[in-house]
Amino acid sequence: MNIHAIKTIYKYEMLRAWETLLQSFASPVITTSLYFVVFGSAIGTRIQQIEGVPYGSFIVPGLIMLALLTQSTANASFGIFLPKFTGAIYEIMSAPISFIEILIGYVGAAATKSFIIGLIILLTAGFFVPLKIAHPFWMLGFLILTCITFSLLGFIIGLWANNFEKLQLIPLLIITPLVFLGGSFYSVDMLPPAWQTITLFNPVVYLISGFRWSFFEVADVSVGLSLSMIVLFMLTCLAIVWWMFKTGYRLRQ
Amino acid sequence: MGKSARPGNSLGVQTIISISNVSKTYASGHQALKDLSLDIRRGEILALLGPNGAGKTTLISIICGIVNATTGTVTVDGHDIVADFRTTRSMIGLVPQELTLGAFEKVINTLRFSRGLFGKKQDDVYLEQLLKNLSLWDKRNNPIMSLSGGMKRRVLIGKALAHEPTVLFLDEPTAGVDVELRKDMWALIRRLRESGVTIILTTHYIEEAEGIADRVGVINRGELLLLDAKHSIMHTLGKKQLHIELEQAIASLPSTLSDWGLELSSDGSQLTFTYDPHNAGSGIAGLLEAVSDAGLVLKDVNTSQSTLEEIFVNLVKETL
Ligand SMILES: Nc1ncnc2c1ncn2[C@@H]1O[C@H](COP(=O)(O)OP(=O)(O)OP(=O)(O)O)[C@@H](O)[C@H]1O
Ligand SMILES: [Mg+2]
Numbered sequence: 001m002n003i004h005a006i007k008t009i010y011k012y013e014m015l016r017a018w019e020t021l022l023q024s025f026a027s028p029v030i031t032t033s034l035y036f037v038v039f040g041s042a043i044g045t046r047i048q049q050i051e052g053v054p055y056g057s058f059i060v061p062g063l064i065m066l067a068l069l070t071q072s073t074a075n076a077s078f079g080i081f082l083p084k085f086t087g088a089i090y091e092i093m094s095a096p097i098s099f100i101e102i103l104i105g106y107v108g109a110a111a112t113k114s115f116i117i118g119l120i121i122l123l124t125a126g127f128f129v130p131l132k133i134a135h136p137f138w139m140l141g142f143l144i145l146t147c148i149t150f151s152l153l154g155f156i157i158g159l160w161a162n163n164f165e166k167l168q169l170i171p172l173l174i175i176t177p178l179v180f181l182g183g184s185f186y187s188v189d190m191l192p193p194a195w196q197t198i199t200l201f202n203p204v205v206y207l208i209s210g211f212r213w214s215f216f217e218v219a220d221v222s223v224g225l226s227l228s229m230i231v232l233f234m235l236t237c238l239a240i241v242w243w244m245f246k247t248g249y250r251l252r253q
Numbered sequence: 254m255g256k257s258a259r260p261g262n263s264l265g266v267q268t269i270i271s272i273s274n275v276s277k278t279y280a281s282g283h284q285a286l287k288d289l290s291l292d293i294r295r296g297e298i299l300a301l302l303g304p305n306g307a308g309k310t311t312l313i314s315i316i317c318g319i320v321n322a323t324t325g326t327v328t329v330d331g332h333d334i335v336a337d338f339r340t341t342r343s344m345i346g347l348v349p350q351e352l353t354l355g356a357f358e359k360v361i362n363t364l365r366f367s368r369g370l371f372g373k374k375q376d377d378v379y380l381e382q383l384l385k386n387l388s389l390w391d392k393r394n395n396p397i398m399s400l401s402g403g404m405k406r407r408v409l410i411g412k413a414l415a416h417e418p419t420v421l422f423l424d425e426p427t428a429g430v431d432v433e434l435r436k437d438m439w440a441l442i443r444r445l446r447e448s449g450v451t452i453i454l455t456t457h458y459i460e461e462a463e464g465i466a467d468r469v470g471v472i473n474r475g476e477l478l479l480l481d482a483k484h485s486i487m488h489t490l491g492k493k494q495l496h497i498e499l500e501q502a503i504a505s506l507p508s509t510l511s512d513w514g515l516e517l518s519s520d521g522s523q524l525t526f527t528y529d530p531h532n533a534g535s536g537i538a539g540l541l542e543a544v545s546d547a548g549l550v551l552k553d554v555n556t557s558q559s560t561l562e563e564i565f566v567n568l569v570k571e572t573l
Contacts, residue, residue: 002339002372004369004370004371004372004373004374005369005370005371005372007369008365008366008368008369008370009370011369012362012366015362019357082355083355086353086354086355086356087349087351087353088353088354088355090319090347090349090353091347091367091370091412092370093317093318093319094317094318094319094342094345094347095342095370095371095372096338096339096340096341096342096343096371096372097370097372248321252318252319252320252321253279253280253320253321
């Protein structure tokens with residue numbers, strides 16, 4: 001293992017986030033605060049409670065997930081796309097470093113960033129609504145698994161994309177809709193029965209449900225199912241990455 | 254370790270990189286390298302010459318691990334570049350042909366990144382000396398995008414040297430570098446060679462190869478046409494010419510001179526005689542005698558020797 005190389009990539013990626021502090025950390029916080037103002041305050045006065053949880057609090061796990069998913073994919077995809085785009089990737093390809101180490105460096109850094117963002121949003125949320133976390137360890141566990149899984153997805157997108165448009169395509173067309181339709185702002189029970197069934201094909205539902213359970217012990221699906229789904233998704237991403245590395249996909253002709 | 258005694262290597266010469274029967278066909282179907290074999294000697298400066306698209310960058314990319322060879326093997330210091338990539342890549346530094354750098358990072362940080370990536374412990378003393386050697390020390394905290402093209406190229410050289418490689422590849426190091434800087438760069442390359450680094454460079458400028466290289470390889474259409482010490486290339490392929498300026502222009506060659514294979518310049522004032530300098534009986538004395546016997550008055554006589562450039566152009570033309 002070239003530990004120096006992993007540390008170098010990791011540090012370098014974290015440094016990049018640090019140098020664009022405002023964009024990296026402030027903007028998700030501002031976005032989330034806006035959601036609170038709009039959904040929490042405006043709608044929250046109409047919908048008072050969902051399954052015994054005040055609406056303002058109910059949406060917190062979903063909001064964090066929304067930020068985690070978009071930030072993880074965006075950070076990780078950009079991190080590996082950028083050197084591909086500038087050509088600086090030549091150095092990584094010619095370094096005494098294996099694909100696994102490249103992966104750990106980039107995905108590790110992206111996951112760390114979104115983990116920090118998740119915690120910041122959680123703190124921000126605490127300013128707006130009362131929060132109690134029933135299962136803090138499960139909460140952290142879901143947080144970390146989600147950060148890693150979606151950073152892996154971002155890494156795949158970054159390898160696959162050969163222009164800026166494709167880089168934005170999946171987050172825009174798939175991830176954001178899935179999160180919005182994944183029960184961030186409502187309980188799946190509130191949908192008509194047909195939609196409830198369709199919703200069960202949305203992987204994000206399981207994420208949000210499990211994450212919300214760690215806060216309030218209310219869930220759309222069982223927590224074990226949530227966990228299995230996240231792990232399954234992570235293994236799928238790992239398999240795709242493994243295949244990409246094995247074939248040198250878009251990296252080594 | 255890694256001593257290789259292949260035919261063609263004289264005694265005492267060690268091979269550091271051995272390229273055996275390497276071919277590369279890109280996904281597009283284009284064959285960029287055709288069964289190319291080449292031994293690079295420890296401590297030498299090898300210049301690879303060749304027209305655009307010859308396959309120089311492809312060859313370098315294969316050795317450095319950026320492109321996979323379709324067939325063939327490469328060893329660096331006895332280690333296979335695929336099976337033992339960590340060892341071989343740690344030894345190699347690469348300055349790519351294109352200016353490929355991030356825009357916002359600082360010069361010093363990009364060097365630290367390179368060093369770490371190659372598994373070396375941070376050593377700011379070494380990097381300081383390196384930046385000073387490259388006249389970049391006062392720019393160390395500038396973002397790369399604020400540098401000029403020539404400075405960026407030196408940053409690339411710095412990145413390649415950041416992990417103290419023993420083999421350095423320079424893919425057209427002097428493209429876009431002004432004369433003054435070019436001299437500095439050659440001085441740097443010579444210093445590196447003196448410290449034991451093996452240097453392989455590609456160039457389109459034949460004077461560069463002429464000036465700095467120990468050996469010159471000519472690549473065209475994916476094949477190594479020629480590889481030899483610079484002097485022996487000149488020796489085997491170089492020709493000398495004797496130019497005879499005449500006091501008075503003539504309309505055509507006198508028939509008594511027709512056996513000499515002379516060329517008459519279009520204005521009729523100069524005769525050119527091409528000969529092989531290694532051939533003792535070139536007969537210059539006889540020629541001069543014949544010229545004066547023909548009643549022509551000499552104004553001036555001078556000789557010229559073909560440059561590598563002319564040799565190279567002729568070689569490439571022959572294979573077209
Ligand atoms: N990624 C690629 N896919 C397909 N063909 C390629 C690729 N890279 C290079 N080639 C082709 O392979 C051939 C050799 O290219 P290469 O870059 O090795 O030439 P070169 O000798 O370095 O030329 P130059 O002097 O212009 O830098 C060219 O015909 C080029 O078009
Ligand atoms: Mg080239």
